[in-house]
Amino acid sequence: MAIEFSKKLTAHETAIPGVVVYDLPVHGDNRGWFKENWQREKMMALGLPDFRPVQNNVSFNEKAGTTRGIHAEPWDKFVSVATGRIFGAWVDLREGPTFGAVFTTELDPSQAIFIPRGVGNAFQTLEDNTAYTYLVNDHWSADAQSQYTFLNLADESAAVRWPIPLERAELSDKDRAHPRLADVVPMPPRKILVVGADGQLGKALRAEYDGEASVEFVGRGEFDITRQEAFAAYNWKNYSAIINAAAYTAVDAAETREGRAAAWANNVTAVSFLARTAVEHDLTLVHISSDYVFDGARHAHDESEGFSPLGVYGQTKAAGDAVVSVVPKHYIVRTSWVIGDGNNFVRTMGSLAVRGIKPSVVNDQIGRLSFTVDIAAGIRHLLESGADYGTYNLSNDGDAQSWADIAGDVYELVGEPRAAVTGVSTEEYFKGKDVAPRPPHSILDLTKIKESGFVPRPAREALEEYLGQRVMAE
Structure with missing residues (x-):
């Protein structure tokens, strides 16, 4: 022939x-x-x-x-x-x-x-x-x-x-x-490894992938990503992706000498180890970013905005984002005001409400809540849909609110009056306290994630579901 x-x-x-x-x-x-x-x-x-x-x-x-x-x-x-x-x-x-x-x-x-x-x-x-x-x-x-x-x-x-x-x-x-x-025993797919699986987002990812043998979860005790030698224990040929749900998130403590070192170790050095592994083994790296990489001067932030962090935590998150951006296959998922299974603002406000406490809450920081269940669903969408690699803003949708507005919503939803919440400025609230600077505007433009085919729920809907699933009294 x-x-x-x-x-x-x-x-x-x-x-x-x-x-x-x-x-x-x-x-x-x-x-x-x-x-x-x-x-x-x-x-x-x-x-x-x-x-x-x-x-x-x-x-x-x-x-x-x-x-x-x-x-x-x-x-x-x-x-x-x-x-x-x-x-x-x-x-x-x-x-x-x-x-x-x-x-x-x-x-x-x-x-x-x-x-x-x-x-x-x-x-x-x-x-x-x-x-x-x-x-x-x-x-x-x-x-x-x-x-x-x-x-x-x-x-x-x-x-x-x-x-x-x-x-x-x-x-x-x-x-x-x-x-x-x-x-014949079918050949299983390569696995997704979720690191930081015991935090709020890690728990949501456990629920999102519940029962799926192709997803493996490890906490800090099982895999310390700040230690380069820990990476040698894995046969990375058996994995297709890493989801990095681990981070140092103590915003105020990051301003201290000890906190600064811990923030850089977890948010930058560990991320560099993950990035190197992803490049060497052709893995997809999913990394969680934060609104704190911006100074909040703009009313809303899209994915093209340059970094302008105000404090140490934001600086380390921006540095981590820069490291991940050089990985050929990466998704940087930028969130704001994260709420999940653990101690968080909504749970605190709910507890105060049912105990009849009338709090003063900041009213000049504006943004949207990001519920971990929706972040987890968005991450899965990016991995499975073939969306272009890059950075995606991912919070819940709806009108932007202040922390005081959200506290008022929580009070109403648990049957207490909104008037119990008093709005105060950031300056007044933190007067006399040694804290990290906060961006005044944390609104994330969601156009890009929506164009990829994922439409986040309104924050109000997610808030109602979250409160309905939890007994807030302690």
Whole structure:
């Protein structure tokens, strides 16, 4: 069969998600032929993921009818034929709804195919002296081979129609002994690791991903991200993303000598370790930012605004954001006035209300609440929707309010009069106290997150639900 020269580089989707066949331009004359077997820039423009190959392997097969597979490896592969012609069969052996899906085609040197991790690969040579090449994004080792998933070439469910019947083909004894589909344990997806999983946001993420084995949660006691040596305990090849829900958030204590050191250790140094890990292992890093990276001079803040932090906490969060921004696959999720399962402003106001206490509350800091349940849902949306990497503001929606306005809402919702709350200025409230400066405006523009397909709930709706789920009296 003659090679078709001068094809246009073209991608063809298949019945198996992520498996894509490529027509390759092959240029030939009386001397032979030449092709660009792998061209990162052009292929990425066609949608091929930048899977960062690290090893190239070649399988030479002397006789037509040589049949190899079906092997699903724990890495991605870009497969092509160097010389000769093959019949290829690919079976989805990943955990999920397409488990068992089959795709077959013939390949010659003018074609290639991308095979994601967990999809079984097999081929049968149709010509003598055929060379089959694999470009892979992990290094082969005996340990890695223990993570393979295998399927028998003669499986009745897959029902691959081999051009040369298997009884006449050249097979290895190992390939003959592989299990049928009913006995195959699907290859699980790479995991998401949530660090800081015992804080308010971490608890919300636990609830968001409840029961999902592909998400792993660790607290400070299990994984201290401020210690670089702690990262060596993880096989990062088994992960796809890290969600960093850990942070030093004691705004006022950060202004002290001890607090300043702790804030920088947790919000910057630890983040640099996470960022380095994400870059080295091609992971997506989700990092939580804060309205404190701004001085609050603008009425509302969008994602393009430059940093202008007022205090140490804000400075460390801005520095952490800058570190994360250089990770190729990152989401910086900027929040304000976070409310979740733990000690927070809403819970405090609810407790005061049911005890009949009439508080003075700041009325010249303006913003919106960010409930952790909605932050967690937004993070999941970004990871699963394929949203462009970058920074996203994520608070609840609705009218901007002062802390005093929110306190009044809490009092009303627990059956106490709004008039019990007295509004005071920030200066008056903190008079005589050694505290960090606060941004007067913390309103986050939500246009970008909405355009990505996630529409946050109104803060009032989230507040009503939050108070309805908790007994505020202590």
